[in-house]
Amino acid sequence: MIRVALEASDDLKQQYLALSPRLNGGQIVEYSDADAVLIEADTDAHSKFACQAAAAGKHVLISTPVASTVSDADSVIEACQSAGVRLMIGQHLRFHPSIAQVKECLESDKLGEPGLLRIHRWETETITNGLSRIAPELDLALWMFGGPATNIYAVGFGDSKQAGVQIHLGFAGGGMAIIDYAGQLPANDGYYSLTMIGSTGAAYADDHHNMQLHFSGQQTSAVKASQDEVGRRNQLQEFIDAIEQNREPAITGAEGRLAVQVSTAAIESMKAERAMTRAGDIYDFA
């Protein structure tokens, strides 16, 4: 049995505790009793919590973005390697059934070469940390295209350009992605849409398609079932399985580092209002 402690908000702790009875070979415990730690806290505290956990000999599952800077991400990776503990980057979106289905279609060659990824993510709250806001979707883009973005251009919009951000990516081989994040939707469940168009097929994972109608009062409303619980459970199960099976987890430290690097470059692009290109392992202005 792999015992996992939670370094997360009270609300997230409740969510994970609720799904824990369905875990195979794992259970949620207090920090002092844990073999592993799930860290889903403020990004600025990620590297500190992760390095502390590794130093204590605990395996680490840390949500995207793994750290606020690439150097802090390197510190986390090095700390886990030195301590001989597993490091998995948490990205529960990869484990959402809809999104996982799209990736599976890519991997089974139903869609051919990935050409265009389009993501809309609309939420009700603006996350003050820009990196936290954009890193999950950028990670999805890198995952879908199987490597780093070669070109990045980002623009902010709304009040002081803080209401949302649009990130435009290019990939080797001509692939491209546009990610639209908006953080000031009126109160509701938010909206998520992901489209992947490949050279021989396309997959559409779209809240618009999956909404149900609710009639009450004056207005008809659209409601949906969340996939967050399933995503978090599948992610945590993968972490537990990787530890038990003594293998690399599905999302490695290197992938987490790349997401931080690309996110940082996107923020630089947005601030400078200039495009960036990748040469070697570095992003610079085009």
Place this chain on the structure above:
Amino acid sequence: MISPEPRNFRCAVLSVVKHAYVPRGVASHPRFELVVVADDESQPEWIHERNQRFADEYNIPYVKNVEQAIRDYDVSVAVVSSEAERHCDLSIRAADAGLHVVQDKPMSNRLSECDRLVDAVDRNQVKLLMWNRNFLPSVVHTHQLIQDGAVGELTAIHVDFYFSKDAGPPKGSRKADEPPIDWLEAQIAAHADGSDGGVGHDPMGELKIEGIYPLGYIRMLAGVEVKRVYARTTAHFQQLHADNNVDDLATVTLEMERGIIGSLCIGRIGAASHPDIGEIKMHIIGTNGALVIGEARPEVSVYYRGQPSNEFRNRRVAVDNDYLLMENFAHAIDDDRETVLDARAGRAIAATVEAAIESGRLGHPVSVT
């Protein structure tokens, strides 16, 4: 007091080499009558054949002399549906003869031609309507919702505009010893299934051929000019586009007046990639709300035994775009006001497309001039 009967308009169709949705759309309105088809005698035989075929269908004459047809048939409107590279020339000649003009998209494959047409329209004080889809029921509804304040002040608008059609063989299918696919030959052959929007000597990518439609939505819904763009373009699906160095897939970041941003994703993504014509959607964000709009709706889903695989499973209904466009054009003439997509708007959209193509080539943002 009884209002006078509105005047009707006799129309000359100046070349109809593509699938004839524009002249048919014009003819769908009772105030517009197609009375003659005309083209320059110097055009190749395949163009004359198509013009004659259309003229026969409508039981009207075909005259191999544009200026003579304009003189002899007492027309006041020209309907231009030639190859894109001749669009502006024919429209300018019609405007110089005092005709109002309905022109197919794209406005031209050259921005300089668009400028000449804007000048001609101004000089002759005629009305021009660039054919568009702004009166589809979903677009009309969306426009009304925005006007009614449903989302507050607009901050972002995104359009997906994919055609799930093939354009011949898929990319990567040409053998090394085979010649590149000839653009004009392929477009002439594509007339059979109506996929010949790019017909002409000059190859054009999807951004140029179809971009006016989604950019027309954005222009009408946002009501602002595009100032700068950043684009990625590629030939990803079609051997035809790869061989002719034009895009069949493009993504464009749009930076507009008033800090509004947007995006356009457009492509000829192949028949396998959607059960119908293609995914066409709008995502709109404002200060007080947002909208997600399926442009094809309302639709009816139809499935039956033996249904051909290439028949759309979802059918658009309540489409009145043709009539409403022509109603808009008629009122523009009656009341001396602008059409829903006039020459200046068409030119602005063409400039946005040119800037996007340039940005895709250069790899950095480009201002729209």
